[in-house]
Amino acid sequence: MTDRADVPSAVLESLRRICAGLPESYEEPAWVGTRWRIRQRTILHVFTAQPGATGTFSRAAELTEPAVVMTFRAQQEDFEALVNSGHPFFRAAWGFDVVGMIVEPDADWAEIGELLTESYRKLAPMKLSRLLG
Incomplete structure (x- = not known):
């Protein structure tokens, strides 16, 4: 077991x-x-979730086998679109703006990059967020 x-x-x-x-x-x-942060705010958290053993994560993601799961923040309109789109996204166990995502072997890293950039923009001070262009 992982x-x-x-x-x-x-x-x-x-x-x-x-x-x-x-x-x-x-x-x-x-x-x-592992997690990535800006100041004391978590932009991204990633770990391997176990069915049943990881409690709310495994239930929220409907896991039947171990899976790499990441959580990140999203603006309200993006949050609703992502969690309502279904697999690989799900409503995380906490927070009104926390999206869960199962990281599949064929994950679209360009899309993940965009999602994490938006998570950063949501949490970073404006002066740092502006540096992204």
């Missing part, structure tokens, strides 16, 4: 490339998995 903290290195490297372009964002270990 540990909840285990995230495939290819996924972590892809996320690191994306987050490297987000001014002053930083990576740190989370209570499980």
Whole structure:
């Protein structure tokens, strides 16, 4: 069985490339998995969820096998569109603006980059957000 903290290195490297372009964002270990933050706000959290063992995440994502899950913030209109679109997106277990996403092996990293950039814009100070153009 895969540990909840285990995230495939290819996924972590892809996320690191994306987050490297987000001014002053930083990576740190989370209570499980890894997260990226701006100041004290979490832009992205990624970990491996286990069916049944991960409680609300495995229920929200309707997991039947271990899966890499990430959570991020979205503007209200984007949040509704994403969670209502279904797999791979779901309503995370907390927060009115937190989207969950199952990271599939064939994930669209350009789309993930756009989603994480918007998560950053939502949480970063305006002066940093403006640096993204």
